[in-house]
Amino acid sequence: xxxxLSALPEIVLAVFSLVLLIxxxxxGERSTRTIxxxxxxxxxxxxxxxxxxxxxTVVSFNGLFKxxxxxxxxxxxxxxxxxxxxxxxxxxxxxxxxxxxxxPVLVLLATLGMLAMVSANDLLSLxxxxxLQSLSLYVLxxxxxxxxxxxxxxxxxxxxxxxxxxxxxxxxxxxxxxxxTTQFDRLAAVxxxxxxxxxxxxxxxxxxxxxxxxxxxVPFHMWxxxxxxxxxxxxxxxxxxxxxxxxxxxFVRVLVGPFGHLMFDWRQIxxxxxxxxxxxxxxxxxxxxxxxxxxxxxxxxxxxYALLGLAAGGQAGVQGVIIYMAIYVFMTAGTFGVILAxxxxxxxxxxxxxxxxxxxxxPGLAIAMLIFMFALAGIPPLAxxxxxxxxxxxxxxxGDLAQAADANLLYAAAVIGVLTSAVAxxxxxRIV
Numbered sequence: 199x200x201x202x203l204s205a206l207p208e209i210v211l212a213v214f215s216l217v218l219l220i221x222x223x224x225x226g227e228r229s230t231r232t233i234x235x236x237x238x239x240x241x242x243x244x245x246x247x248x249x250x251x252x253x254x255t256v257v258s259f260n261g262l263f264k265x266x267x268x269x270x271x272x273x274x275x276x277x278x279x280x281x282x283x284x285x286x287x288x289x290x291x292x293x294x295x296x297x298x299x300x301x302p303v304l305v306l307l308a309t310l311g312m313l314a315m316v317s318a319n320d321l322l323s324l325x326x327x328x329x330l331q332s333l334s335l336y337v338l339x340x341x342x343x344x345x346x347x348x349x350x351x352x353x354x355x356x357x358x359x360x361x362x363x364x365x366x367x368x369x370x371x372x373x374x375x376x377x378x379t380t381q382f383d384r385l386a387a388v389x390x391x392x393x394x395x396x397x398x399x400x401x402x403x404x405x406x407x408x409x410x411x412x413x414x415x416v417p418f419h420m421w422x423x424x425x426x427x428x429x430x431x432x433x434x435x436x437x438x439x440x441x442x443x444x445x446x447x448x449f450v451r452v453l454v455g456p457f458g459h460l461m462f463d464w465r466q467i468x469x470x471x472x473x474x475x476x477x478x479x480x481x482x483x484x485x486x487x488x489x490x491x492x493x494x495x496x497x498x499x500x501x502x503y504a505l506l507g508l509a510a511g512g513q514a515g516v517q518g519v520i521i522y523m524a525i526y527v528f529m530t531a532g533t534f535g536v537i538l539a540x541x542x543x544x545x546x547x548x549x550x551x552x553x554x555x556x557x558x559x560x561p562g563l564a565i566a567m568l569i570f571m572f573a574l575a576g577i578p579p580l581a582x583x584x585x586x587x588x589x590x591x592x593x594x595x596x597g598d599l600a601q602a603a604d605a606n607l608l609y610a611a612a613v614i615g616v617l618t619s620a621v622a623x624x625x626x627x628r629i630v
Contacts, residue, residue, distance in 0.1 A: 204256040204265040207247040207273065208313050214240035215306040222299025222443055234288050237302035241281045241309065242435040258321060261381045264319035270519055272316045272447035273525055279439030280309040282531045287432030290319050290538050296342055297428070298355050305343075305436065308334035312444035316451070321370040321380040321405075324448060328366070328412065331441060338436065339429040351428025358411070358421045362604040366408025371400030385456035399463050405452065406467055412445035413501045414494075416474035427492035431548070434490050435534035444525050446504055450519055452512060459537045461511050462604070473614050475502030480618040483625050487550050489537055492625060493530075496574060499622055500526055506611055508588040510596035517593040525573075525585040530572040552628055568630050575623040589613055594595050 202209065218240070222233050248270055255266040284302050291297040307330065314327030336359065374380050376397035377388050389398075411418040426434045445591025453464055479499025485490040504526070507518030540552065541564070557564040573582035590612045597608035 201378060202258075204251070204258045205252075205263055205317075205429075206556060207244045208317075209242060210247060211244045211306060211310045211313065214243075215303055216393060217474065218299070218306065219303045222303055224389070225299060226300055228287055229293070229618050230299045230301070231288060233299040234302045237306050238281055238284055241277050241284075244313075245274060245277045245281075254483050257383070259323075262320045262323040263314075263317050263381075265317055268451070268516075268520075269317045269447070272443060272523075274311055275441045275443045275524055276312045276316065277459060279527050279531070280305055280312075280436065280441060282445065282527075282535075283432055283436035285539050286435055286531070286535055287430075288473065289297045291430070294342070294430070296344075300339060301338070303595060304334045308338070309435075309440065310532045312440055315444045316447045318448065318451065319382045321373065321382075324452070325363075325367065325370065328448070329363065330442065332363070332412075335437070335441060338433045339425055339435060342430045347428035348430060353423045354421055354428075355425045362411030362418065365404050367405075367410075369401045369404025371407060372397055372404065376401065380437070381455040385516055386458065386523065389457065389459040393476055394460055402457055402464060403467065405451075406464060409445060409449050409452065410471055411421060413449060413505075414498055415471040415501050415505060416478050416498065416501060417471075419475070419478070419498050422498060423491050423494040426497075427488055427548075431538055433492065434493070436530065438493060438530045438534065439527050442497065444502065445526060446501070446508075446519060446523055448506055449505075449618060453508065454516060458511075462601075465509050465511065466607065469611050472502045472505035472509055473611050475499060475505065476615055476618040477502075480621040482623065485549050486625070488548055489550055489553075489629075490548055492550070492629075493533065496622070496626075497530070499618065500574075502618075503586055503615060506593050506615055509611065510589075510592040510608065512592075512596060514592040514595055518589040521588045522585040525581045527568055529573045529582055533574065534569065536567045539563055553629060571626040571630050574618045575626040577623070586615070587621060613624060 218233050218236055222229055251265060251270060253267060255264065257264050270571065275530040284305055289609055291301060311327045311331030311334065315324065315331060318324035322589065336352055336356045340349050342348035370380065376395045377385055379385055379388065407418060426437060429437065457464060475498050479495045479502060483492050483495035486495060504519050504522050507515045507522060523554040530546045569580065575584045576586045593608045593612040597605040
């Protein structure tokens, strides 16, 4: 019975999703708003169940599922991100005349996959959760099916997502072939016993590549700008919040957990992805005039900062990632809330030029956008500054404890992070 209680939030969310799916099928388009509010209620119920779970670590379902303090924090962040995306979508979908009850149900199913990802304790359960999330998001990206941009976004996301899933599965098969297990706890014991086989390290590289695609880290970022621009704006808001948090939690769970003893093998890979994401995200965003595309490059840069905390490793690094992702969810939700509220001549505002004069016509929205832009830029004393501060401090402390080669890389990455924050401030302030 205990193992079912540890997965009670996921079970309840699955039941809610199926019930609302049937309700939407019978109610038709007229039931969209009702289904939306019921989906929000379902997320609140699940959040309460997550918060009421015991503090102890519980491993259940033959080692496939793990419930602990780390998973609860990230589950709450995922549920907040999904709930905010449903809330932001209701009026927008009705104005665009694409309000259908499938939308909130797909968000719930994607959220179910994210919760499973966060609690994954095996490479197989990791993959099942990842695919449940991805399949729902593929459909959501193409939800505005009458527009070419949305259909193209869904197709691009699907094709490249299938490629990343293949990389992850290939890596998982190599890890299993050379270690004899896919369970995280057993993998950790195998790697603690002695040096890792070359085949395991190669498998780890492929697993990391598959996860890097999900967080849109360079060089697996190529889908992000096109999908963010083409997908309906509420879907873009969802992409920027909940899946990022779940994938980052999975990244931490995999690398710090079973592969924690191989830190010297994977740290340089993560540092490269971190630095490359910070540089490309910051410099590529300068040329963007579409706000959604700009936010795509912004999200790539933000993932780079979070990966810097992961590369630091240890308790301080993990705490840095948690703090950064928690702040990032609210900064992104606020920014997309303003974007969704903006309309010019009855059409949605997506270009930077569309925001001109907002301070005169709607000063409240303008002040909100100013605060969120300053926060994303990391200007003190706003929350965005503290998110970056904890990540940079974790990297510097890890450098103090690391070997000379790794220490120099960590110091350099922290300096690059500070410099790219200054570059990013340019395009955030340009919007203001």
